[in-house]
Amino acid sequence: MELLRGRAAHAVEEMDRPGCDPVRLERTYAQFALVNRAVSGWRGIYRSQLRPRLSHDTPATLLDIGCGGGDVPVLLSRWAARDGLRLEITAIDPDPRASRFAVERHPATGVTFRQATSAELAGEGLSFDLVVSNHVLHHLAEDGLPAFLAESGRLCHGRVIHNDLRRSPVAYGLFFASSWAFTGSYIRQDGLTSIRRSYTAAELRAAAPPGWTVRHHAPYRNLLILDKDGAGG
Structure with missing residues (x-):
């Protein structure tokens, strides 16, 4: 598909x-919870990448950068609590609209x-077990991208995981066919744009600095x- 041959970066x-x-916009933030639960794969990421690093006794700290409506960090917090694991989560977004929605939606x-950027937190000298x-x-x-990855690396002394779309004609076609139900929001229009803007695995490997794996x-x-800690897994 010619539309997806290269990143629509602009x-x-x-x-x-x-x-x-x-x-x-508010409907979009609200509907993110449904979309992320269905297709973002965080349950599997939690089980395979995050849960093995959590403890019943010692609290771990996690930073979610660009949390939007806040549904993903809330899910991670609930899953850890159900497993009896101690996890303290900070979720940031630089957009005041997103930050306000998250605070009001998830008291x-x-x-x-927090309404903040990763650069601001790095400037504060903060560090987390997981980002x-x-x-x-x-x-x-x-x-x-290089500055963002450098900042997220500075903020973490354990593992950083950036979960994003992988551009492909199949992904675009499936979302085009299945997103009609999301009315009154920007989910459908922006979701298709997001896929066009996203990286293939090869593009992301080429763009990422040494030490990062895709x-x-x-x-x-x-x-x-x-x-950052060499634990792997």
């Missing part, structure tokens, strides 16, 4: 525009939400991983 998602419809969930992001990499400008994750996902 395409703009409607929800990222400062003047987008606030009602549609008293055990997740600390994750969901659907952030494809939003970045190509010249912004793994396939179903369905149609790239996991970009950095192990």
